[in-house]
Amino acid sequence: MTAAGLVQPPTDARTTVARAVEVTKVYGEGSTSVTALDRVDVAVAPGSFTAIMGPSGSGKSTLMHCLAGLDQPTSGQVFIDGELITGLPDRQLTEVRRDRIGFVFQSFNLLPMLSARDNITLPLELAGRRVDRAALAALVTSLGLADRLGHRPAQLSGGQQQRVAIARALITRPAVVFADEPTGALDSTTGTALLSYLRSAVRELGQTVVMVTHDPHAAAYADRVVLLADGRVRGEIDRPTADTVLSALASLAA
C-alpha cells in the first residue's frame, strides 16, 4: 500500500478543487527536526465530502493547514481551485483564503464582540462583497439560526455557535470548506445534527467539504476517508462506515 498507488493525483483542475502534490512539512531544524508530512499526495474532487483521519501526531492537522493555505509546506505544491497557492505572497494567500476557502474550527472561533449575523457576514465584508439577503436568510433558516442573529456568541449554545461558524464558512460559496474536528466540542446529539447538515450541504448544494477528525462515527458521514499515519497517507476508504473506519484504524495501529 503505497500512497502513490492508492491516490492517483488527477491532473484536470475541474476534477479537483484541492490538491496536495508531494507535500512535505518539516518543523524545526537539524537533530530536533520533526517531519510532520512526508511527500503526501491528496486530491479532493468537487462536491465531495472527504474525511482525513489518523491517530494523534499523524499529521492530519498539518495536512489541512497546508491544503487551506494557513501554513506553507517545506516542499511540494498545493493547488486550490486549480491555482498553485504554494509560495504565494501573504496578500494573495490572504485573498485565496478569503474568497475560496471556508473554515469551521473545533472551538468555533467566533469573534466575541460581534453579533452572530456580523460573524456570519464577516468574510463577505472583508472581501468588500455585498451581502445577498436572500442567500443569508436561506442559509440561517436552514441552520435554524434565524432568531439568533442579534445574539453575541456568549449568548449562544455550543451547537448554535458551531452552526454560526458553518454559516460563516458557507456564506461566501467557497470552493472548499475545511472543518477541523467540527464536532469535537459538541455533545453527540448536537454533533450528529451538525454532520448531517454538512452532508446535506455537500449533497444538495454541491459544496466540497474536507473534514479532519479522529471520530470514526463522524468520518462515516463522509464519502471517502483518507488515513494518515506518521506523516504519510496509509490508505483510503470509499463510502466508509464506522466499522470499516474502526478496523482500518486498528490495522494502522498494528
Next chain:
Amino acid sequence: MRSAWANLRAYPGRFVAVVIAIAIGVGFAAATLVFTASFRTDLVRSVGAAESLSDVEVRAGDTDLRADDPRLLGTPGVAATDPRYTAYVELRTAEVHGYTTIRSIPADPVQRWFELQSGTWPTGPDSVLTDAGTATRNGLTVGDTLTLSDANGVPRQLTLGGLVDVHVSKLAGAADQFFGDAPLVSALSGGYIDRIAVTVAGGASPDNVAVDLGRAFGPDAQVRTGAAAAEDRTSTVTGGTRTLTGVLLAFAAIAGLVAAFVIANTFTILVAQRQRQLGLLRCVGASRQQVRRSLIAEAAVVGVIGSTLGLVLGVGVGAAAMGVAGVAMGSLTVSPPSMAIVAIIGVAVTVLAAWVPAARAMRVTPLAALSAVPTAAEDRRASRVRVLIGGGFSLVGGAGLAAGVVLPSLLVAVGGGLLSASGLMLLLRSVLPWMLRWVGGAARLGGVPGRLAAANAVRHPGRSAATCTALVVAVGLIVTLQVAAASAQASLSQALSERFPLDVSVVTASDGAGALPAELIDRVDRIDGLRAVAVAGTAAAVGTLTQTFPLTVLGAAADSVAVLRAPAPQPGEIALPGWLVGSLDLKTGDPVTVSQGGTVVTLRLADNRVADNLDGAVVVTATDLALLDRAAQPRAIWGALDDIDEADTVIGDLKPLLVSDESLLLTGAAVEHAALTQGLDTVLLLVMALLAVAAVIAVVGIGNTLGLSVVERTRESALLRALGLRRGQLRLSIAVEAALLASVGAVVGIVLGVGYGAVGAAATFAEVGEKLVVAVPFGELAMVLMLALAAGMIASVLPARRAARATPTAALAEV
C-alpha cells in the same frame, strides 16, 4: 513570591509600560529634587561665601562699630579682627551712570571669597576690582577709568585694576559690585564699618567665642558665627527654591497619579488574562491570601525596578537641567534620604495601584481554571454605587465652584474644583464607554478594520475607561491651564486697554532737548504692526496763577486723535494727569494757565483722563497749541497696534530705537502687555512641558492597554487572518482603536479643561475684583487634540505589529 518572579521573567514585555510609567514619575520627582537641591547649594556657595569664611562676625547694632573696640580683643579666644566696609556709591563710566556697591577686600588672603582672574590686587586707594558680569554690564575693561562718588558727592577717579571670580550663581541674579582696599572703601563709606570678621584662636570654638562676644557687646552689636550668618543670608534667597520645589513636586504628583492609573489598569488586565492560571493556583491549593500576595510581590518587584530606573533617569535629567539653567556642575547635590523617599513612594504607588486588581485576583474561584473563556463580569452594584458617589461629588463640587465664583472665594472654588474633579473621574468610568460606543459609530464607516476597532474599544469598558481617564487627567490639566492663561491674558489686555488711552506713547521728558528727530519718527512709523503718528508739542509752564509745573503740552490733531482710545479734549479745554489735578486742587471746568515765553493761554480743565498715563505730558487741541507756540515741533509719538497680542514683537522692535536718548519715555498698554505676557508665556510654556510628562505617561498607557489586549486576542487575530483579513487591515484596526481611545480621552479632557479653566479664571478674577474675559484658544486646543491622536497612533505601532504577527494556524491550535 517565586511565581511572581516567574511571571516577570516569562512575560517581561507586559511590564515594560508599567516600568516606563513608574520610571517617568519617579524620575520626574528625583530630577526636581536634584535640581532644586543643587540650585540651593549653588546659591549658598555664592551668596553666603563671604560670611562662611569668617569664624565669627560682629555686625553693627545700636551703635556704630569701631575697629579698635576693646571688647573685641578683650574677649578670650579672639585671635584677630578685620573690619569690613561696604559703601553705596554713585558710578560714572564713559557709558554708564548709576549706583553700585563697593566692598573692602579682606587683608588676609584666606578670607577672600573671590579669586583674581586678571590684573592685580589693589595696592592703594586708586584702583578697584570687579567681577566679569559687572564689567560687561558697565562696558568696562581692565585699565579703564571710572569715577565713584560717596554720599556727599565727592568724586574719586579710579582705575579698574583687575577682574575677580566671585562664583556668582547665574540664578541668584547678579548685582553690580566692586572691590577696593579697606582705606578706599572706608573713605567712601565715611568710615562706617558694616561688619567685623573675627578669627578665633586655635583651639577656641567659634560658637563659644560668639556667645562671649555677644555678651560683651549686648545690644550694641549683633554677633553670630560665620556659618550661622551664611545660613541666614542664604535663607533669604533660597525661600524661592522651596516654592519652586513645591510647585515642581506638585507636577510630579500629577504625573504619579496618571502613572497610578496606568499601573492599576495593567494589573487589572493581567489579572483578567490570568484567570485560568490563578484558578489553577487555587486548584492546586494556593490560598486566597497567597494569590494576592504573589500579585503584590509582582507589583513590588516591578515598582523597585521602575523606581531604580527612575532615580538614574532623574539624576541625569536634574544634572542636565542644571546645565541648561547655568548652575555650576560642582554644585550637584544628590541627597540620599530624599532619593530614598522618592523611590519608596514610587514602589508604594505601584503596590497601592495593584491593590484593587490583586483583591480581584483573590476572588478568582478554582473553577475559573476550567472555564474556557475568561470573563470578567461587571459588578452592576459596584457601578451603581460609583455613579451615585461620582454624581454626588460632582454636584456638590460643582456647587462649590459656583459658590467660589459668586462669593467670591478662591478657597471654596479650589475645594469645589477638587471635589467635582474626583467625582467626574468616578463618573468617567461609566460615561467613557458610552462615548467610545458613540464615537465608534463613526469608525464603523471605515469598513471591517473600523468596525473591529469600534467593537474592540468597548469590549472591556473598565479597561478602556481607565486608559482614557489617564489621558483625560493629563489633557484636562493642560487645557485648564491653557484656557485660564488665555482668559487671564485677554482680561489683562482688556483692562490695560481701558486704563491706557494709547497702545504706545513716546514723549520727551519736559526738560529734554526738545523736538523729536524726524528720522526717529520715520523709523518708528516703519515698525510692522504699529500705526504711529507724531504729535506736536511744546515745553510750557502749566498750572494756576499761584503754582506751575514745567510740562510738555501736546496738541492733539485729527490724525493723533485717531489712535487714541479715549476722547480728546475739546477746543478751549486741557487734559491734565490725575496727580496734577490733585496737587493743584482743581475741579473740572476750572481755569488752567499755560505759559511759554511770555505767551499765556488760559484753558478750562477737561473732564478727561487722556493725560493720566502720558508721563507728565498734558493734552490740548492742536488749535490751542498753535496759540501757545506757532512753530510747535513733534514732541511725542502716539501709536496704535494692529493686534495687541503682537505687543511683544512691536515693543521689541521699538525699544532699541529709543535707547540712545534717555529723555525719551515709553509707556502705553502695549508696553505693559508685552511685559506681562512675556512672563506669563514663559511660565506657561514651562508648566506645559511639565504636564506633558503626565500626558506621555497616559499615552504609554494607551500603548500598554492595546499591547496587553492584543496578547489576549492572539487567537482572534489569527482567526481574522485565516478568514482573509490582510495584515495591513489588522494593523489599521489596532491603530483606529488607539485613535478612538486617544480622541475620546483628549476630547473629554479638552471639554473638562475648558470648563475648569474658565471657572478657575472666573474665581481668581472675582477674588481680586477684576473683570473676566473668557478666551478659548481654539488653535492650541486643536493642536492638543492632534497631538493626542498622533501620540495614540504612534503608541499603537508596536501592539499592531504584534497583532499582525499572529499566524493563521494559531487560530486552530487548541489552548
